[in-house]
Amino acid sequence: MESDLVTADMVEATEFPHLSMRYQVRAVPRTIVNETGAIEGGLPEHMFVDQVVAAASQS
């Protein structure tokens, strides 16, 4: 909501096993950033956004 550049999908892992396999979801939550980056677990907001920005800059 806060950025027009960000789209956010919440995906129920067990209903979409092919995606869980593709993105190597072994524990939840696991956040995939632009197909290639991954953030493991639930992080405090400031750490999460830092990792999103970092992953986005590398993709």
Place this chain on the structure above:
Amino acid sequence: MALLQGRDRQRVQSELASLANPVKLINFTQELACEYCRDTEQIARELGELSDKLQVEVYNFQIDKEQVARYRIDKIPALVVEGEKDYGVRFYGIPMGYEFMSLLGAIKDAGARATGLAAKTKAALATLVKPVHLQVYVTPT
């Protein structure tokens, strides 16, 4: 039979009572070969009953190709939470358990036209220069 019942239904209704602005909950579904489509549609419709500010639209993933393309839906069941514009927020799969609270949170944020994110977070987001697609994989419990 209602999926939202008794005290749960009352609690959700009081949560949605504070919606200041209209919100659209847009559901993409189909009849066959989709285990959780029916329940997801029912949850969407029941939520719509709980607030005049929450408008529910239901589209068929197979038939309503124009809307599927407009909202870039690639799997079902899908829920789009839309405020004054499409924020790019999607829920794929049935919103049960903790996901239901996330959905409720998204509806409330959309109704407020604001999130509770920290100023620092907003500043970090403002540094983005190209599109970022997040997929948060979760399970119902």
